[in-house]
Structures are given as C-alpha cells and as structure tokens.
Amino acid sequence: MSATESSWVQRLWPAAIFQFALIAGVTQLKTAANALVLSRFESQALPYLYLVGALITAVLTVLPRSRPDAPTESPGLITVMGSILAMGLAAGVSAGQRLPALALYLFADTFTTFVSLRFWGRMASAFDAREARRAFTILNGFGMGGGIIGGLLVQALAVRLGTSVVVASGALGLLTAGLVFHFNMGVVPVVPRPRHASSTAAPWLYFAQSPYAQVLGALGIAFAVLSSFVDYLFRLRVEGTLSEDGLAALFGSLQLWIGLFCVAFQLLLAERLLGRLGLLRYLALVPLVLAPLAIATLATPLLWPVHLLRLVETAVNYSILPVGIQLLYAAVSDEQREAVRSAVDGLLRKAGVVLAGLLLIGAGRTATGATMAVAVVGLCIALVVLLFRLKPAYVEALEERVGASVEDEVEVGGETQKLLVEALGASAPERVLRAVDMLAQAEVPLRVHLPALLSHSNERVVERGVELALELGAHEMSPTLERLVEEGPRRPRDQAVWALARLSPARAERLLPSLLEHPDIGLRCAAIGAMIHSQGHSAALAALSALLARGAQAPVAERREVARLLGRLKDARFASPLAQYLSDADSSVRRVAIDAAGVGQYLELAPRLLLFLTWREERKDAREALSALGDRVMPLLEVTLNNRAAPVAMRLQLTRVMRSIATSDALHAFLFSNVRDDAFLQFRIGSAMSRLRDEHPEFPVDVERVREALGRRRDVYREYVEAFRDLRAALGDGSLLTRAVGDRLDQALELSFFLLGLLHPPQVMRRVHQLLVGKDPRRRAYALELLDNVVAEEDRELVLEQVEAHHRDLPLGAAGRLESHLEVLIQSEDSVLRACARHVAQRQGSLVVPSAQESDMSEVTVQKMFALEGVSVFSQSDVDDIAAVAAVAREVRFRAGERIFNQGDPGDALYVIVEGAVDHFHDGEHVLRQHSKETFGDVSLLDGAPRPTDVVAVEDTRVLVIDRRDFLDLLADRPELLTGFFRAVSQQLRQFVEAEAPRPEILASSPLPEPVALKKA
Structure with missing residues (x-):
C-alpha cells in the first residue's frame, strides 16, 4: 500500500x-x-x-x-x-x-x-x-x-x-x-477556521x-x-x-x-x-x-x-x-x-x-x-x-x-479616462504613449488631443501624433504639419511629409518639390514617396530612378531609406528593385528591406522572406513582414509548414507567423497540419493554435478533426507509457532517454488540452492542465471536477486515460525490457528519441545499431547532448531544448594550470565541465572547486555582469562553452528554456542557503557567498 x-x-x-x-x-x-x-x-x-x-x-x-x-x-x-x-x-x-x-x-x-x-x-x-x-x-x-x-x-x-x-x-x-x-x-x-468565517x-x-x-x-x-x-x-x-x-x-x-x-x-x-x-x-x-x-x-x-x-x-x-x-x-x-x-x-x-x-x-x-x-x-x-x-x-x-475564470474586458470609465487624458501632458514619453494606446483601444476620441501630442518635446510622441493625425484625417493640423516639415526633428518630420501630402495636397504641392534635392536623404525620400503616392509626379519618379541607379554604390544610410521608401509606395512596379536590397551586404539594409516587403504587401517576395526565418539578425523582421501579408500568404505558409524537407527551424518560426496573422485560415492550417511530423513542431503548433483560439473564439473549428487529433495524442500515450516506466526502472529518471520519452508524454497530454481548448474555453483548459500536472492534490481535484463538468463525455473519454493514469504517477516498470524498447526507439520517426536511443544502445553494446540516416542528428551534437545529461541547470529543461543548446555549444580544452578567464572579464558565456576540475579565486583567495557535470557562469549568461572570480583548470579539463549571444537567441524562440534554467538555478541557491545558514562568518567575510559568486562567474 x-x-x-x-x-x-x-x-x-x-x-x-x-x-x-x-x-x-x-x-x-x-x-x-x-x-x-x-x-x-x-x-x-x-x-x-x-x-x-x-x-x-x-x-x-x-x-x-x-x-x-x-x-x-x-x-x-x-x-x-x-x-x-x-x-x-x-x-x-x-x-x-x-x-x-x-x-x-x-x-x-x-x-x-x-x-x-x-x-x-x-x-x-x-x-x-x-x-x-x-x-x-x-x-x-x-x-x-x-x-x-x-x-x-x-x-x-x-x-x-x-x-x-x-x-x-x-x-x-x-x-x-x-x-x-x-x-x-x-x-x-x-482545519483552522478563518477569523471572518466565524461571523x-x-x-x-x-x-x-x-x-x-x-x-x-x-x-x-x-x-x-x-x-x-x-x-x-x-x-x-x-x-x-x-x-x-x-x-x-x-x-x-x-x-x-x-x-x-x-x-x-x-x-x-x-x-x-x-x-x-x-x-x-x-x-x-x-x-x-x-x-x-x-x-x-x-x-x-x-x-x-x-x-x-x-x-x-x-x-x-x-x-x-x-x-x-x-x-x-x-x-x-x-x-x-x-x-x-x-x-x-x-x-x-x-x-x-x-x-x-x-x-x-x-x-x-x-x-x-x-x-x-x-x-x-x-x-x-x-x-x-x-x-x-x-x-x-x-x-x-x-x-x-x-483560477481559470475568463477575464472580462476592462472598460475605461470616466475617472480612468480623466487620468489617461492627464497623462497625455506628462513629460515621460513612455507614459504618454501608453495613455494614447489605452485611449485608442477604448475608442476614446483623440482628435482634440492632437495639438498637445504634436507640440510634445519628445520625438516619439510627436511622431505618434503625426500618425494619429493621418489616421483621423485631421485636416486642421496641416499648418502644424507644415511647420514640422520645415523645422521639426528628423523622425516626425519625415512622417509629417507623408501626412501633409494626404491632408493638404495644396500645401504639399507648394512645399515638397523643393525637397527632392534635399541633402537629408530621409527627408528627400519622404518627399519623393509622398509626391509619387499622391500625384504620380514625374520629377519625383525621376529622383527615385536616380537613387535606384546608385544601387549598392550608395551609402548604407541611403540604401536603408530607399528600401523603406519602396515599401511605403506599395506599388508592384517596385517589388523587383526592393528584392535587390534583400540581398544587400549590410544587415541593417536587409532588415529594412524585409520590413518594406511587408509594408508594401509584396506577396511575390514572400519566398525570399521565408529564407530569412533561419537568419539570426533578420528573423524577427521576416516574421513581422510575413505576418503583414496576411491571408494572401497563407497558402505558401501552409505548404511550407507541412513540407518535411524544409528546415525545422524555419517551420518552427512559421507557427509564430501564422499565429500573428490570426485568421480563420491560419487556425485551419494549424488544425490540418501534417499528422506525422517533428514532435516538437507539433507541440508548437498546438500551443499557437490554443492561443489563437483564445484570441478569436468566433473562428469555426472542425470538431471531428479535433477529436481525431485527440485520439492521436491518446495513441502517443499508449505507445510510450510502458516504455517510460521501464526506462525509469532501467536507466533512472535522470537519463536523457527517459526524460525524452517523458517529454513526449508530457507534450501529448498538454496537446490534448490545447485541442480541448478548441471546443471549450482555451484559458480554462490550459489552467486545468496546469493544475493536473501540479503538486497540489486539492487543486488537482478541483481541476478534475471542472473537467467533468465542462467537457463533453465523448471528448473526456479521449483524455481520461492520460489524466487518471498519469505517466509520472505510475509505478516503475521492468528493467529487463530495456533492450526491447531500444530496438523500437532506434527506429523511431522522432529524431530526438532516435538519437538518444542510438546513443544508449551503443553504450549498452548488446544491440546492433543501424547506420545513421541523413536526417539523424549529428554525432557531435548527440555527444554534447549527453555531456549535458545530469547538469543541474538543465535538469528541468525539455530534451528538445537541451538538443538546441547542444547545437550551439562548442567544446574547448584547457591544460592543467591554464586560466579560463580572469576576475573582471565580461560575462559572455556559460561553461559546463565535461571532464576535469576547476578552481575559483576571488582576490587571490581560493573560494571553490568544481568537478564534472558542474557549471559556472550561469547568471552571467543572462546579465552579462563581469566575472567575480578567476577560474583556473586544476587538471586537463574539457568544457562545453555556450556563448551568451547564442543562448539569448535560443531564448527568443524557446522561452520555456529560461523557465527550466531559473528553476534549476533557484533550487541550487536554495540548497546553498540551507547548507550555509549556520555559517554566518563565511557570509560576512565575502561580499558574495561562494556559490553565488560562482554562478555569476
């Protein structure tokens, strides 16, 4: 019992x-x-x-x-x-x-x-x-x-x-x-009764x-x-x-x-x-x-x-x-x-x-x-x-x-409106811009506040005021806009040129021609664009042709402004010239050109934009540009999402693009995506689909398709649950293979609730899942009761097995069945499971491991993955995230006595000791020794603070180095990696505090406790 x-x-x-x-x-x-x-x-x-x-x-x-x-x-x-x-x-x-x-x-x-x-x-x-x-x-x-x-x-x-x-x-x-x-x-x-309960x-x-x-x-x-x-x-x-x-x-x-x-x-x-x-x-x-x-x-x-x-x-x-x-x-x-x-x-x-x-x-x-x-x-x-x-x-x-009540929309009442209007006169630009956004969202008339915005001391506020004047068709603001064109700061001045051409063509006709040869390239391009856009002016077209003829020979600043101009023109004639800037040698020009492709609605450039989804610097701009193309680009995105030959990194980015497009077609594409695909990609699709449904509950959903998908998640559970129990018995919970199979079961359960969120309130379903996998039995019981009363019996039956026999609550299986599971897993279509199973099978030595396939993870990456096995800061991370970290980690060797870094050096990397040991010295005093599977530089990975210690190799030492820039780039796409990272680091610090609590003299002798100094190393 x-x-x-x-x-x-x-x-x-x-x-x-x-x-x-x-x-x-x-x-x-x-x-x-x-x-x-x-x-x-x-x-x-x-x-x-x-x-x-x-x-x-x-x-x-x-x-x-x-x-x-x-x-x-x-x-x-x-x-x-x-x-x-x-x-x-x-x-x-x-x-x-x-x-x-x-x-x-x-x-x-x-x-x-x-x-x-x-x-x-x-x-x-x-x-x-x-x-x-x-x-x-x-x-x-x-x-x-x-x-x-x-x-x-x-x-x-x-x-x-x-x-x-x-x-x-x-x-x-x-x-x-x-x-x-x-x-x-x-x-x-x-149970003690609360004081007020006795009333x-x-x-x-x-x-x-x-x-x-x-x-x-x-x-x-x-x-x-x-x-x-x-x-x-x-x-x-x-x-x-x-x-x-x-x-x-x-x-x-x-x-x-x-x-x-x-x-x-x-x-x-x-x-x-x-x-x-x-x-x-x-x-x-x-x-x-x-x-x-x-x-x-x-x-x-x-x-x-x-x-x-x-x-x-x-x-x-x-x-x-x-x-x-x-x-x-x-x-x-x-x-x-x-x-x-x-x-x-x-x-x-x-x-x-x-x-x-x-x-x-x-x-x-x-x-x-x-x-x-x-x-x-x-x-x-x-x-x-x-x-x-x-x-x-x-x-x-x-x-x-x-805690899963659907939130009501917050209404901006009279008193709140008064406070927001007062905030429009604040000197802090962030406060003003936030007030403008909230008033606009509440559909409060902003026209009467345009003079205050256009006369603000901050460029960003003035620029926002110009945008509002254009959106609201505020013709009475034309004199103010003209003054901005003549003597305003750069950013709102260029925006005012476009607004003036729309709101007061007569003033623009008088003022803008003189700007076609202006030395400021931003103002010149704004004048060219405004005149072409409003009148098709031949002189402006000639000026643009001259700029395009300069091409790659022009200064970087000019190329950026011309690319931006081509986007604002929104004319199919300029798609081909803009494509040239997508190949520019300068990344800032490429990013502006990518943004311009979205602003200009140049659908023909969408295939080029897809390639940038795998480029670090251009990725964010490419996502936004593709999103700006809306439903027109959805056929291309859907085909690419389901194309298993396309890079997984690109397809992972597409889930964010399609969620940002946020249309019924996007939801349909998610729901009808490839059923036999990368497991982590499927999980990302489910997450994006759930959030999209949350934002747009009015979108229609194919109920039968949802139930088919729920059935497939149940099949995943049945396929892996016994393997998970047996792997736990044979390899332990810390084994990377055990964790990978457990991750797939976790994802299958969470995906089931993402899918239920298409038929029922998604926020409620996500909260129910959160409590079902949590540690509080009472809240878990409430979640189960809510599930019983919200979800139809037919749908509940599809998830009941996963919920009532949760894989992490089941007893250990039989260690003797390890080889039979390995034989199945090394043939799996799941690349991460296949890589982990192959490595374990090779280590066991009792199985014949088939030759690697072209789609297999590289052996070097797999070796680095298993080097991270048992490392505490990644102990709470999914194996998919560990594989991504391993892909950017590099191996470095240090000889005994060699200095790894000095106290005061920039904190630009995390180090994982694979073999060997290192010593830490603070102001020449030895403070700590670390061995294999331990890390240093954890917190510096996030804040970039200077190293508080010298670190020297005690013996020949092999480490994995994860550069801060690479790690932050991973976090941009995998925020859950940070959750696991913080959980593990906080657990380490808690253990240290508990262990060192009786030793106040140590804490008093140093500005930082040793492991805290270590984690900031």
Whole structure:
C-alpha cells in the first residue's frame, strides 16, 4: 500500500465507524419517535412539529461557533452528550407520557442535523474534492450498514420489548459512535477556521454576491420541502392502519430495506454513476425517480406505491443527497465553505421544513393524498429546473477555484479616462504613449488631443501624433504639419511629409518639390514617396530612378531609406528593385528591406522572406513582414509548414507567423497540419493554435478533426507509457532517454488540452492542465471536477486515460525490457528519441545499431547532448531544448594550470565541465572547486555582469562553452528554456542557503557567498 493510500485509510476508518454507529443509533431513535408521534397524536400535529423542529435547528445553526479544535465542536463529544439525553427520554417514554414522545421527535431531528454539520465539515477538510467522491461514498455505505443494523434492532425489539427499549438501544448506539470518534479524532485533521468565517453575517454576504451560493441555497430548501411532503403523504396513507408497536415494526422494516438498498447502491453503483453521469446529473436522479412514484400513488389506492415512494425518498436522502450535496460544497471557497454548509444544511434546509410546515398548516384538510402527490410531482419538476440552473454557476465557481475564470474586458470609465487624458501632458514619453494606446483601444476620441501630442518635446510622441493625425484625417493640423516639415526633428518630420501630402495636397504641392534635392536623404525620400503616392509626379519618379541607379554604390544610410521608401509606395512596379536590397551586404539594409516587403504587401517576395526565418539578425523582421501579408500568404505558409524537407527551424518560426496573422485560415492550417511530423513542431503548433483560439473564439473549428487529433495524442500515450516506466526502472529518471520519452508524454497530454481548448474555453483548459500536472492534490481535484463538468463525455473519454493514469504517477516498470524498447526507439520517426536511443544502445553494446540516416542528428551534437545529461541547470529543461543548446555549444580544452578567464572579464558565456576540475579565486583567495557535470557562469549568461572570480583548470579539463549571444537567441524562440534554467538555478541557491545558514562568518567575510559568486562567474 502506498503512503498516500495508507494516509487515506487512516483518515477514513474512524470516521466510517463513527458513521456506522451514529446512523444505527439515529435510525432507532427516529423510527421510535415516528411511531410514538403517529400513535399518540393526530397527523395534523405533524406540520407544527416540522415547524418547531426547524426553528430549533435554525437557532442552533446561527449560534456563535467555537474554535474548530474546541471540545464543543467535536462530533464525538456532541454524540456522547446526545446519548445521555436520549437515555433520559427513553425513561420518559417508558412511563407512557406524551411530551417525551414529542421531545424525542424534536431531539432526533435537530440532533442529527447538528452533529452532521460538524462531522461533514471535518470530513470536507480531511479529503480533497476527488478523494471525497470515494470517501463520502464509503462513509455513506457504512452509514447505510448502520441503518440496516438499526432497522433489524427495531424489528427485533419493538414488538417483543416495546418502543422505549428501542430508544434506549439507539442511545447506546450514539454512545458507541461518540467514544470511537473521540478517541481517534487525532487521525482526522482539524482545519483552522478563518477569523471572518466565524461571523454570523459572513455566509449571507457571500450568498448576496454568489449566484452559485444562491442556487445552492434554493436547492437545499427545495429538497427539504420535497422530503417533508413525501413524509406527510406517507403518514396520511398509513395513519390508523397499525398500532404503536406495529408502526414501529413497520418503520423498522422500511429502514431495513432502505439500508439494504443503500448499501447495495453505495457499493455497486454510486461511484460508477458519479463518474459516468457527473455530479449534477447524479443529483438529478432524485426528482427523476420520485416523480413517477408520486404519479403511481394517484393511479391506485393500494399502499405499495406510497411505501415504495417513502422507501426510495428516504434511500436517496441517505445515499445520493449526502454525497452529492457535500460534493457541491467543494466549489465554495475555503474561507466560506464551512459557513455556507452550516447556512444551507442547517438554516436553509430547515427553512424548507418550516416552509413545508406552513404550507401544510395553510392547506389544512385540503392536504389529501391526491393533492400531496401532485405537489411532490411539481417539486420534482422545480428541482430539475434548479439543477439545470446550477450547472453554469457550478462551473463558474469551479473556474474561480482553479483560477481559470475568463477575464472580462476592462472598460475605461470616466475617472480612468480623466487620468489617461492627464497623462497625455506628462513629460515621460513612455507614459504618454501608453495613455494614447489605452485611449485608442477604448475608442476614446483623440482628435482634440492632437495639438498637445504634436507640440510634445519628445520625438516619439510627436511622431505618434503625426500618425494619429493621418489616421483621423485631421485636416486642421496641416499648418502644424507644415511647420514640422520645415523645422521639426528628423523622425516626425519625415512622417509629417507623408501626412501633409494626404491632408493638404495644396500645401504639399507648394512645399515638397523643393525637397527632392534635399541633402537629408530621409527627408528627400519622404518627399519623393509622398509626391509619387499622391500625384504620380514625374520629377519625383525621376529622383527615385536616380537613387535606384546608385544601387549598392550608395551609402548604407541611403540604401536603408530607399528600401523603406519602396515599401511605403506599395506599388508592384517596385517589388523587383526592393528584392535587390534583400540581398544587400549590410544587415541593417536587409532588415529594412524585409520590413518594406511587408509594408508594401509584396506577396511575390514572400519566398525570399521565408529564407530569412533561419537568419539570426533578420528573423524577427521576416516574421513581422510575413505576418503583414496576411491571408494572401497563407497558402505558401501552409505548404511550407507541412513540407518535411524544409528546415525545422524555419517551420518552427512559421507557427509564430501564422499565429500573428490570426485568421480563420491560419487556425485551419494549424488544425490540418501534417499528422506525422517533428514532435516538437507539433507541440508548437498546438500551443499557437490554443492561443489563437483564445484570441478569436468566433473562428469555426472542425470538431471531428479535433477529436481525431485527440485520439492521436491518446495513441502517443499508449505507445510510450510502458516504455517510460521501464526506462525509469532501467536507466533512472535522470537519463536523457527517459526524460525524452517523458517529454513526449508530457507534450501529448498538454496537446490534448490545447485541442480541448478548441471546443471549450482555451484559458480554462490550459489552467486545468496546469493544475493536473501540479503538486497540489486539492487543486488537482478541483481541476478534475471542472473537467467533468465542462467537457463533453465523448471528448473526456479521449483524455481520461492520460489524466487518471498519469505517466509520472505510475509505478516503475521492468528493467529487463530495456533492450526491447531500444530496438523500437532506434527506429523511431522522432529524431530526438532516435538519437538518444542510438546513443544508449551503443553504450549498452548488446544491440546492433543501424547506420545513421541523413536526417539523424549529428554525432557531435548527440555527444554534447549527453555531456549535458545530469547538469543541474538543465535538469528541468525539455530534451528538445537541451538538443538546441547542444547545437550551439562548442567544446574547448584547457591544460592543467591554464586560466579560463580572469576576475573582471565580461560575462559572455556559460561553461559546463565535461571532464576535469576547476578552481575559483576571488582576490587571490581560493573560494571553490568544481568537478564534472558542474557549471559556472550561469547568471552571467543572462546579465552579462563581469566575472567575480578567476577560474583556473586544476587538471586537463574539457568544457562545453555556450556563448551568451547564442543562448539569448535560443531564448527568443524557446522561452520555456529560461523557465527550466531559473528553476534549476533557484533550487541550487536554495540548497546553498540551507547548507550555509549556520555559517554566518563565511557570509560576512565575502561580499558574495561562494556559490553565488560562482554562478555569476
């Protein structure tokens, strides 16, 4: 038995025994009380008893609560005290007095509710939402077992020894339950109650704010009214048919059959139905079963329908409702749950009993068997409606519990607008530009603010003002634009030329021709472009031809401006000249030309732009240019994405381009991409698809294609899960091959939730996945509950196997099956898995490894990958990322005594020791020695800070060097690499702090702790 299972059993068994004994005792007390009241009073007294019992319970519910660990809050102590009181009532009943019968009826009713609130509150803190499904079902099974025993005791004792003996027997059952719980209560945890939760007003404030709590309260009232009506209908039909002891025996027999039914239901059906139907449909079984039985009582005067109705109603009250209602509280926040439970189970459900009593009193003699049956049917219909309304509120509450609520758009209100308008006059350009963007996004009119923007002291703000003037068609700004052209700063001046030509052609005609020969190439190109764009001016065309004729002989600055001009012209005649600048020797010219191809919408240049996706300097500009081409370039992008002959690096960039295009065609291309392709590329496609769906939920999706893709992810799980277990057993969790297979399983699960996000809210699906793979079992339980209620059963079945048998939670497999898995993996279509498996097989030496294929990873890169195996800073990274790092790492050797770098040198690389050892010296003092698989220069890799130590090779040493520029370039495309890097570094620092905490003298003697100095080396 696992530690988790053992802990679960230890929490369960004292509660189960308590529940068994409690229900056995309560069954006897309630059965005896019902028989006594029916035999000694008329049935018309029952509504008043309902009313008084409900009021007593309500008063007990609203009384201030003690601390959770106080003796008066213990279900065990409360039950012991109840047994003493019940024994006294037994004595009164045996004397033949009528009042003790009423007191017993009220005691049995209020005591059961009072102790149940304490008990279930303790159980809710002992088990998470998913454990509770199983635990609560078992607890109810034990309770029903107690109900059977109680029913048998009533049958055996009532006729032979009398009803008073039944009451005494019930009191002994309570005493047993109380003692069991009291002496084992340490096993069941007590969760401290938040301070504000003890306030009487707290639950009502929550009810006022929470639609879920409101429907939950209405549900509690409706179930209470239904139970009272069924009880009253039953008593009307059997009144006067039997003696006091006969009635007790009848009720005992009913309780016996109810108990047998409930035990069978709990053991055989309850958990399966919960899993199959989900919580809300499970609860809907109650009205759906009771309504036909109530109709049957109208169809025949025989007693069997009303007996069956009473039996089933009591059975569901003991079996379905306790589990179902208690599970509904899981969606309530921890701070409010106990108070809401007390309010619903204690006050509101008793308010339902009060309501039922008042209705019955008001109905008087008209409350006949027929009218009560009709009322029961009506209530069943009302319950179905309430459960239908509960689902969206329940899902919303669960989303809040897991932190996956869909965010509403933030509206810019009047006060916020006022603050943003004030920010337009700020001196800080960032603040002004941010305010402009927010006001524009909120569609606040900006025309009146153009003078302030155009007169700002910062060039960037003025340039933004010119752009806005052009967008808004602000002709009144023409004089200001003319002044900017004549005497403004460079960047807004060139932009003002274009704006002036559009907004005031007459002014432009007078001013711009004189600028065609201006010495400032930026202003000259702006004038040429504005005149060609607006008038097709021959002089401007001639000036442009002269610039183009200079070609590569022109200065770099001129080539940049001409390339930019060709883009702004947006004329197909200039696509060919612009193509020449894409081949320019200067990278800055190429980048401007790439940007111009997107601005000018030159679709014919798209194939050339694709090539730049693999160039470090030009990559970002190429992505933006291709994105600017929009849907027109999608056919080319889709073909390239699915072309396995194209470089994977290029195709990985295409996922970002297509997501940026953000059209329905882009989503369609993602969904219908190649199903047999690079695993990491498929993962990137899934991630981009999920984010795109998040931004555009209105885009149509092929549901069948999504389900096919979900099925393929399930197939990946089935293909690799046993291999993963066996590799863990044979090679360990740290093995690169084990990690690679585990990564594929991780990606398959995450991809499944990306795909579910196409059919359901993607933000919710991503959050559910995050919690399912997290470490918090309670939040994981909430995520599973949300998954059950949001995702359709057909779709849920496609991911259930991966979720319920998560590969990292499964036990280790058989190490002896290693070779059989290697034989399969070295033939895999997955290049990373194939490379890792080949390396392990060669190291094992017992398998014949086939010759390398052309598509295989280079042997040098594989060797560097395995050199990084076991290196702590990459221990949290995916193997795909490690392969990318290995591809840019270079191997360097140092002889013993050779200096690797000096203190104060620029921090421009990370070093991984493959073989050998190094010493660190700070101001000549030895501070640290490092060996194989350790790293230095970790933090310098990110901040570029000077080296705080000298590093010298102790012996002949081989290291892998990862240059900072190469690493940052990887981070631009693989941000998840940084997550793993930081996780590992923070773990190292935490371990160091814990190890060095007792040594303050070391920390005081140096400006930095040694390993911190090392990590910044």
